[in-house]
Amino acid sequence: MSDTTQNGPVLAADGTPLKRSLARALRMQKMRALMLIAPLLLFVVITFIAPIADMLFRSVENKIVATTLPNTVVALQDWDATGDAPPAEPVYESLYYDMFVAAEAKEHTKLGSRLNYEQTGLSSLFRSSGRRLDDAGEAQIDALEDLNPAWEDPAFWYALMDAGSGAADDDLLAAKRKQMTELTDIDHGVDIGFAPRADISQLLPKTADAYTLFALFTAVEDEDVVAEEEPWEAVKVALVQDLQEGADVSSYTGPGAAELAAAQTALAELPAMNFKEVFLDIDKDWGSVDNWSTIQTYSPRYTSGYFLNAIDMQKGPDGPEARPENQQIYMMLFKRTLFMSLVITGSCILLGYPVAWILANLPMRTANLLMILVLLPFWTSLLVRTSAWKVMLQQQGVINDVLVWLGLVADDARLVMINNQFGTIVAMTHILLPFMILPMYSVMQTIPPSYLRAAKSLGANNWTAFWRVYFPQSVPGIGAGSILVFILSIGYYITPEIVGGTTGTFISNRIAYHISSSLNWGLAAALGAILLAVVLLLYYAYDKIVGIDNVKLGG
Amino acid sequence: MADTQTSDAFVEFERVQKSYDGENLVVKDLNLVMPKGEFLTMLGPSGSGKTTCLMMLAGFETATHGDIRLDGVSINNIPPHKRGIGMVFQNYALFPHMTVAENLSFPLEVRKIGKSEREAKVKRVLDMVQMGAFGGRRPAQLSGGQQQRIALARALVFEAELVLMDEPLGALDKQLREHMQFEIKRIADNLGITVVYVTHDQTEALTMSDRVAVFDDGRIQQLAPPDQLYEAPENSFVAQFIGENNTLEGVVKEINGDVALVRLDDGELIDCKPVNVSKPGERTRVSIRPERVEYNKERLQEGVHTLKAEVLEFIYMGDIFRTRLRVAGNEDFVIKTRNAPDQVRLQPGTQIEIGWLPEDCRALDA
Numbered sequence: 075m076s077d078t079t080q081n082g083p084v085l086a087a088d089g090t091p092l093k094r095s096l097a098r099a100l101r102m103q104k105m106r107a108l109m110l111i112a113p114l115l116l117f118v119v120i121t122f123i124a125p126i127a128d129m130l131f132r133s134v135e136n137k138i139v140a141t142t143l144p145n146t147v148v149a150l151q152d153w154d155a156t157g158d159a160p161p162a163e164p165v166y167e168s169l170y171y172d173m174f175v176a177a178e179a180k181e182h183t184k185l186g187s188r189l190n191y192e193q194t195g196l197s198s199l200f201r202s203s204g205r206r207l208d209d210a211g212e213a214q215i216d217a218l219e220d221l222n223p224a225w226e227d228p229a230f231w232y233a234l235m236d237a238g239s240g241a242a243d244d245d246l247l248a249a250k251r252k253q254m255t256e257l258t259d260i261d262h263g264v265d266i267g268f269a270p271r272a273d274i275s276q277l278l279p280k281t282a283d284a285y286t287l288f289a290l291f292t293a294v295e296d297e298d299v300v301a302e303e304e305p306w307e308a309v310k311v312a313l314v315q316d317l318q319e320g321a322d323v324s325s326y327t328g329p330g331a332a333e334l335a336a337a338q339t340a341l342a343e344l345p346a347m348n349f350k351e352v353f354l355d356i357d358k359d360w361g362s363v364d365n366w367s368t369i370q371t372y373s374p375r376y377t378s379g380y381f382l383n384a385i386d387m388q389k390g391p392d393g394p395e396a397r398p399e400n401q402q403i404y405m406m407l408f409k410r411t412l413f414m415s416l417v418i419t420g421s422c423i424l425l426g427y428p429v430a431w432i433l434a435n436l437p438m439r440t441a442n443l444l445m446i447l448v449l450l451p452f453w454t455s456l457l458v459r460t461s462a463w464k465v466m467l468q469q470q471g472v473i474n475d476v477l478v479w480l481g482l483v484a485d486d487a488r489l490v491m492i493n494n495q496f497g498t499i500v501a502m503t504h505i506l507l508p509f510m511i512l513p514m515y516s517v518m519q520t521i522p523p524s525y526l527r528a529a530k531s532l533g534a535n536n537w538t539a540f541w542r543v544y545f546p547q548s549v550p551g552i553g554a555g556s557i558l559v560f561i562l563s564i565g566y567y568i569t570p571e572i573v574g575g576t577t578g579t580f581i582s583n584r585i586a587y588h589i590s591s592s593l594n595w596g597l598a599a600a601l602g603a604i605l606l607a608v609v610l611l612l613y614y615a616y617d618k619i620v621g622i623d624n625v626k627l628g629g
Numbered sequence: 630m631a632d633t634q635t636s637d638a639f640v641e642f643e644r645v646q647k648s649y650d651g652e653n654l655v656v657k658d659l660n661l662v663m664p665k666g667e668f669l670t671m672l673g674p675s676g677s678g679k680t681t682c683l684m685m686l687a688g689f690e691t692a693t694h695g696d697i698r699l700d701g702v703s704i705n706n707i708p709p710h711k712r713g714i715g716m717v718f719q720n721y722a723l724f725p726h727m728t729v730a731e732n733l734s735f736p737l738e739v740r741k742i743g744k745s746e747r748e749a750k751v752k753r754v755l756d757m758v759q760m761g762a763f764g765g766r767r768p769a770q771l772s773g774g775q776q777q778r779i780a781l782a783r784a785l786v787f788e789a790e791l792v793l794m795d796e797p798l799g800a801l802d803k804q805l806r807e808h809m810q811f812e813i814k815r816i817a818d819n820l821g822i823t824v825v826y827v828t829h830d831q832t833e834a835l836t837m838s839d840r841v842a843v844f845d846d847g848r849i850q851q852l853a854p855p856d857q858l859y860e861a862p863e864n865s866f867v868a869q870f871i872g873e874n875n876t877l878e879g880v881v882k883e884i885n886g887d888v889a890l891v892r893l894d895d896g897e898l899i900d901c902k903p904v905n906v907s908k909p910g911e912r913t914r915v916s917i918r919p920e921r922v923e924y925n926k927e928r929l930q931e932g933v934h935t936l937k938a939e940v941l942e943f944i945y946m947g948d949i950f951r952t953r954l955r956v957a958g959n960e961d962f963v964i965k966t967r968n969a970p971d972q973v974r975l976q977p978g979t980q981i982e983i984g985w986l987p988e989d990c991r992a993l994d995a
């Protein structure tokens with residue numbers, strides 16, 4: 075056994091330190107316990123925690139700009155958004171190539187919708203531009219194709235660009251595979267029957283770029299053979315650009331060398347393509363500094379933009395700034411949600427306490443019977459209950475009819491009790507009441523009647539006995555009920571949606587709207603995250619003030 | 630020993646009845662008079678109506694019929710909190726959300742007593758129950774015995790003249806219980822308060838009380854000081870309920886003053902003291918305490934009737950010997966003898982003769 079009088083660690087029977095052998099014994103127990111709950115844990119993690127984490131992640135994730143317009147974002151980095159000049163030609167050039175691929179993959183409209191959250195008009199700008207990009211550079215393409223029909227021949231192009239069978243991936247192909255994978259979320263790491271020729275990549279970098287993207291897209295998305303498909307317009311535009319920018323074609327001896335040399339001489343006189351003009355032609359909004367500034371602000375892969383938006387702010391060129399007054403809505407909604415949840419919790423306490431008290435003090439049989447009445451609402455559909463309130467509260471509804479019939483209210487001055495805060499509070503109090511009564515009841519049941527008797531025998535009248543002795547002991551039930559009701563109501567959605575009108579809706583209705591209608595999941599996630607933070611904060615405050623061990627759901 | 634005189638009556642039950650359901654009487658015709666300063670115990674089997682009586686006195690139940698008077702005033706219509714009766718509950722009912730000191734000052738606060746006086750009284754009563762150092766603790770941090778003391782202190786702190794205790798020691802172990810019996814008795818005597826104490830532990834009742842009221846079936850079967858209760862039970866229920874008792878059944882043959890001749894069911898004749906029998910021919914149960922039975926012929930009186938008995942079992946209990954006999958067809962006849970140096974240890978199977986003083990053998994109702 076151990077010898078405690080000695081200095082130094084206490085030893086177990088086998089000579090190991092007692093602490094360590096205890097830890098070992100406990101670890102075995104813990105492992106065994108963990109194994110038992112492992113299936114459930116796994117289930118919860120996979121089906122519950124992971125989706126929530128993913129949703130929360132969306133509130134800061136913003137890679138769509140960088141994946142859709144990878145080169146534009148880089149080119150735009152040095153542009154000064156505070157000036158009043160739109161970006162320079164290289165930005166438009168990158169935009170042309172990025173947009174062309176995105177439009178082929180039909181990803182540009184998604185980016186348009188994303189950016190539209192920040193700047194209205196961008197969605198239609200992107201949509202229309204994507205459509206009209208095929209016609210851009212017509213002069214260049216026609217000139218090229220007029221020189222030699224070979225430039226319309228898929229096989230010729232393939233022979234020119236391909237490194238031959240069995241060539242390994244080079245840096246270019248790897249980079250493009252990654253770009254396409256990120257853009258489309260489809261794995262582009264498969265065999266596409268094409269690898270760029272190293273000497274061509276060197277000689278005609280833009281062409282090689284564009285053709286590689288084309289090859290990847292054709293093989294993976296369209297599931298066609300690269301050698302049988304005519305390249306994109308963008309590839310031809312790139313070739314003309316490469317040739318005009320003075321590629322040293324004479325050093326090249328591979329397939330199509332003659333055609334390349336001929337094209338370079340013939341196209342030398344053709345005016346170079348002006349990408350900026352192309353875009354301004356498509357839509358003059360491409361010259362708007364505001365639009366470009368938005369693209370630049372939201373080009374990082376992670377953004378605080380959604381969160382700023384959720385608290386009625388936005389990113390400006392000089393950091394976060396308040397949104398225009400007429401766009402501020404979320405702070406008001408948060409405040410209203412908190413306020414109404416508090417009112418609902420309060421009315422649930424007021425209504426639930428006497429009921430719970432009666433239930434707890436009745437004989438078991440009667441109490442069980444009445445309990446059914448409390449639980450009855452649980453067994454009817456939420457929608458039915460909420461709609462019932464509509465029937466009750468509307469202007470031609472039961473309550474108004476009765477009031478008019480009694481003469482308490484004039485027929486032309488019927489009370490407005492629905493589609494406003496009042497309606498929401500009434501309906502939600504009713505719906506959440508059982509969540510208040512049940513914990514209260516189970517706590518009150520454990521308070522022996524002898525306490526009240528003791529208090530009275532000590533000279534307290536009924537009220538004092540209740541207030542000083544019974545009430546403090548029922549507080550844990552109130553606490554548990556309040557937390558339940560408050561947290562439930564803060565995230566409630568269906569009832570405010572049905573009876574809330576415009577003034578009685580909650581933040582959750584807005585979240586639902588962004589999830590299912592505007593599809594702005596990032597903002598929805600940010601709103602949800604803030605809601606979660608508020609609840610945790612309140613929970614923490616509650617723990618500090620009341621103490622969470624003062625919360626009992628029963629026993 | 631307090632003599633019952635209506636003149637100095639402090640607590641009075643007069644023809645009190647109680648029914649909870651309108652069909653059964655839980656308390657049937659209760660009459661009880663207690664003088665000031667008496668320690669009275671209600672003793673009886675479970676369900677005999679003891680708690681009900683206490684609750685009627687405290688005001689938590691109303692009597693269905695009859696009058697309850699405190700200090701000459703009928704209290705039927707006075708609500709519990711105005712009766713000024715201290716009460717100790719079986720589970721103590723210490724308020725769990727208050728400290729010991731707060732529990733004790735609660736009755737003083739509701740009486741609007743000033744803070745300094747409150748503190749002085751709380752301190753005094755804490756010292757009285759030897760719990761002076763525990764004022765700041767919560768009830769849950771106290772042992773059962775300590776909680777018991779606090780419950781007692783709380784019933785005493787507002788200087789109630791009448792204190793009711795409903796099985797206050799029921800939850801304690803034997804040793805602590807004996808200690809607390811002594812404490813409660815000491816404090817009650819010192820303060821001169823009147824106590825109504827409910828228990829179903831007869832030792833507790835006998836050791837603490839001035840008088841014991843034996844309850845059965847909603848009635849007081851006997852109300853008497855402990856020694857009378859034990860030595861002179863008035864009916865066979867009390868004889869059976871208090872202490873150990875041997876019963877023999879038979880028919881009264883004749884009564885001569887304070888000696889009755891009883892013919893037992895197997896034909897033997899014995900001498901008894903007639904208590905509940907009035908005329909020959911009546912059936913009776915004869916009651917005799919085990920320690921009053923003598924089998925040493927030399928110690929028996931001349932001329933008394935003796936009975937034949939066969940030893941069935943001998944149990945050594947240290948201070949006494951307990952011997953089970955077959956007597957007149959009864960196989961549960963027990964005798965107790967002191968473990969003295971000259972005492973014979975009876976072997977099972979031995980045939981002996983037993984006898985007793987006629988006044989120790991009481992002929993009760995059948």
Ligand SMILES: Nc1ncnc2c1ncn2[C@@H]1O[C@H](COP(=O)(O)OP(=O)(O)OP(=O)(O)O)[C@@H](O)[C@H]1O
Pocket residue numbers: 649650655673674675676677678679680681682829
């Ligand atoms: N609130 C009540 N409603 C109906 N019947 C009751 C009620 N309280 C007690 N009784 C009945 O009254 C009878 C006497 O009960 P009481 O509590 O007075 O017994 P007691 O002598 O205190 O028993 P114990 O020694 O078990 O505490 C019992 O039969 C019981 O069932």
Ligand SMILES: [Mg+2]
Pocket residue numbers: 679680681795
């Ligand atoms: Mg009882």
